[in-house]
Ligand code: SF4
């Protein structure tokens with residue numbers, strides 16, 4: 001999936017070297033602040049962050065910034081809620097990466113937290129990390145993985161009657177083996193979109209047991225859809241320590257997400273932000289890229305986002321993300337860059353305004369997310385895995401003369417579904 005023109009050696013020789021040196025110096029402090037095994041009291045988690053970014057309400061002009069590369073101190077960190085873990089504001093979403101040297105460069109550059117999942121790249125994503133992480137001091141990184149429970153009904157966000165807690169245990173054991181570790185730092189219940197799913201009793205018990213057995217230090221839940229509901233359910237469940245939520249400037253409902261993140265953070269939860277790149281491009285043709293540094297800074301201006309996990313796949317992107325790690329303040333120039341063209345783009349915000357009008361009741365938001373994986377992320381395996389989980393009819397969108405579905409973001413839903421559905425029949429070996 002990597003199409004970098006800059007390889008690790010060049011990355012270190014060029015600007016990356018300067019970023020690495022200065023960031024890594026500061027990150028030694030951040031990692032040394034590793035918490036005790038037991039969660040810190042909630043009151044401690046509510047201490048103000050070490051660096052208080054501006055309030056997220058307005059895009060205010062800011063003074064000129066110092067040269068981030070030349071800055072002698074380490075990057076700012078925030079505390080991941082009641083976990084007590086101090087992390088730099090930028091972490092790594094490993095999902096789309098397949099180059100171990102990129103992960104090594106990220107570690108050397110001062111990135112501390114790495115996010116993967118049991119299902120990413122059919123397990124090869126965790127296996128790749130397993131060639132790197134066990135050789136590093138255990139306290140020098142934070143590893144998060146996620147388990148998707150197959151009985152999840154993606155349309156309703158509820159689990160079916162055959163749901164078993166053992167599925168979590170079995171998948172986590174496999175993940176630990178792939179990673180070459182005896183425990184992860186955070187285990188997420190993957191892809192939740194409804195209160196009922198977040199609070200499913202059998203799954204809560206299995207998650208709790210994983211923690212009691214020492215296979216994970218903390219528990220979390222991830223969400224791409226109905227984020228406020230999931231954030232509030234995570235607070236209600238009391239068992240969860242963190243939430244990994246979609247959050248970006250293109251979400252029409254970002255103020256609602258922001259509010260729910262504030263409530264969750266106030267209750268002591270750590271907040272990780274994903275999908276901060278908002279689909280990577282302004283346009284479907286992928287000719288107008290979104291400014292990634294500006295988009296990341298936009299998410300990080302919210303003090304309740306404790307770290308973000310951009311899914312970089314090249315050394316150039318890593319270099320940009322390390323610059324943001326050191327220099328996260330959103331400038332007026334950044335804000336200007338985010339006032340882009342009003343085009344449909346590639347990010348589906350999961351608002352579900354398209355539901356109800358489809359003749360075949362298709363899971364359109366998931367299909368649009370698959371389209372984003374396939375086209376914006378160039379991760380066709382992830383798109384195919386998502387399609388396989390959707391239980392689609394054979395001739396998807398093939399029987400309709402016209403399509404009545406209207407998307408809030410202006411997607412031509414039928415065209416995109418027909419396009420991405422072709423992946424179902426492509427043998428896996430042609431995708432890797
Ligand atoms: S064309 Fe596809 S999305 Fe549109 S109504 Fe038919 S099945 Fe649904």
Ligand code: SF4
Pocket residue numbers: 347348349350351352353354355364365368406407408409410411
């Ligand atoms: S209306 Fe558009 S943006 Fe909203 S969930 Fe449906 S496809 Fe996604």
